[in-house]
Amino acid sequence: MTQAWDTPAPELPAQRPNAAGLDRAGLRGLVEALGEPAYRAAQLYEGLYLHRYSDWAQFTALPKALRARLAEAADLRWPAIRDSLTSGDGATKHVFDLADGRQVEGVFMPYANRTTLCLSSQVGCAMGCTFCATGQMGIVRNLTAGEIVGQAVAMLEHHRVPKETRVNIVFMGMGEPLHNFEHLMEAFDLLSDPGGLAISPRRITVSTSGLVPGIQRLAERKRRPRLALSLNGTTDAYRSRIMPVNRVWNLEALASALRAFPLEKGERITLEYVLLKGVTDSLEDGRRLADFARQFPSKVNLIPFNPHEGSGFEAPDEARISALCERLASARLTVSVRRSRGQDVAGACGQLVREGRRAPVRRSP
Numbered sequence: 001m002t003q004a005w006d007t008p009a010p011e012l013p014a015q016r017p018n019a020a021g022l023d024r025a026g027l028r029g030l031v032e033a034l035g036e037p038a039y040r041a042a043q044l045y046e047g048l049y050l051h052r053y054s055d056w057a058q059f060t061a062l063p064k065a066l067r068a069r070l071a072e073a074a075d076l077r078w079p080a081i082r083d084s085l086t087s088g089d090g091a092t093k094h095v096f097d098l099a100d101g102r103q104v105e106g107v108f109m110p111y112a113n114r115t116t117l118c119l120s121s122q123v124g125c126a127m128g129c130t131f132c133a134t135g136q137m138g139i140v141r142n143l144t145a146g147e148i149v150g151q152a153v154a155m156l157e158h159h160r161v162p163k164e165t166r167v168n169i170v171f172m173g174m175g176e177p178l179h180n181f182e183h184l185m186e187a188f189d190l191l192s193d194p195g196g197l198a199i200s201p202r203r204i205t206v207s208t209s210g211l212v213p214g215i216q217r218l219a220e221r222k223r224r225p226r227l228a229l230s231l232n233g234t235t236d237a238y239r240s241r242i243m244p245v246n247r248v249w250n251l252e253a254l255a256s257a258l259r260a261f262p263l264e265k266g267e268r269i270t271l272e273y274v275l276l277k278g279v280t281d282s283l284e285d286g287r288r289l290a291d292f293a294r295q296f297p298s299k300v301n302l303i304p305f306n307p308h309e310g311s312g313f314e315a316p317d318e319a320r321i322s323a324l325c326e327r328l329a330s331a332r333l334t335v336s337v338r339r340s341r342g343q344d345v346a347g348a349c350g351q352l353v354r355e356g357r358r359a360p361v362r363r364s365p
C-alpha cells in the first residue's frame, strides 16, 4: 500500500524571486542577471546570513541604485512572526506567516549560556503518529530552505541574540525532516556555513520518526547534522499502533540502520521516548528500551506526553517516570527526562499545530 510519506510532499507554489534563503550560487545568479560582478553576491551573502538583514535598505555597503535594482528584481522576505507567546519558563512559541498564507511554529528557548531553537520542516506531517497533534493535520507541504533558515533568522533577530551566543538547533517542530530531505540539507548547509550563520553541525539535531531510507542518505553525507530517533515504542506491535511508519520499517530495520550509521568520536544517537501512560511506560518497556539503546552509542531522552485536546493519551505519574529513569540509568545508559518547555503555551514538542486548524482528531487505536 502506498503511504503518504512515499510520495514527495507538495512544494510552495511559484512566487516572485526571494533572496532570503538563496545560497552563494543562487545569489551569484541574482547579481549576474543584473550585470553585476560576483563580489556583490558575497556582499549579499554576508548581509543575509552574517548580519541577518531583513530589508534591502539595510545593505548600506551597496550603492543605493543597486539596492533599488535588487528590490525590483527580488523580494527579501523571511517568514514573518505573526504571534509570540512566552511561557513561565522563558520559552517563546512563535507563529510564522509564510508567503502562501500558511503558518508554522518555532520555539525559542534561552538558557544561561546558549540558546536553543526548535524549527519546523514542513507544514503538517505525513507520518500520522497518533499521539502527535501535528500528525493529525496531515501533510500540507514542504518548507523551502529559506523558510527553514528563516525561522532561525527571525527568532535570533526578534530576541536580539548576540552573534557570539552558542546556538543549538533541533528539528523537533512541525513535520518529518527526512521527508523533506533536499530542502533540509540546503538549510543545514546555510545554517552551518562558517561564513554565515556559523552554527556548528554538532549543535544541529534532526529528529526522525524512523524513515530508514532518509537515515541511510544522511549517513552518506560528509557534513551532516546529528541524529535523533523518536523510538516511542519497544515492541513492533505497540510501535506500529502509535507510529504507522513502523509497519514499513520496524524496530529491527531501524536498529540495523542505526548500527550502520557512521558516528564521529564521542557522537551519540539520541533516542527520544514519549511516555504514554499505560501504552509505552511499563517497566518491561524500560528493559526493552535499554536493549535497543545498547546496540550503538546512544543517549535516551524520556519525554512525558504533553497533553493536547482530544488525543486520548495521558502522561504517566511522576513515580513511574522516575522508576523508568532509574531502571535505564542502572542499565548504565545516559538518560534524561525532558521537562518540555513551553507546555503552558502549547509550544512543547508535539503540540505544534495551529489552533482552529486541527483536523478531526483520530482516536488512539
Ligand code: SAH
Binding pocket: 131, 132, 133, 171, 172, 173, 174, 175, 176, 177, 207, 208, 209, 229, 230, 232, 272, 273, 274, 303, 304, 305, 306, 307, 308, 349, 350, 351
Ligand atoms: N517528526 C519528527 C520531529 C518532530 S516531533 C519526529 O517525530 O521525530 C518531535 C518530538 O516530539 C518527537 O520525538 C515526537 O515523538 C515528540 N512528540 C510528538 N507529540 C508529542 C506529544 N504530544 N508529547 C510529547 N512528545 C511528543
Ligand code: SF4
Binding pocket: 125, 126, 127, 128, 129, 132, 133, 134, 135, 136, 173, 174, 175, 176, 208, 209, 230, 350
Ligand atoms: Fe510527524 Fe513527528 Fe508528529 Fe510523528 S511525531 S506525526 S513524525 S511530527
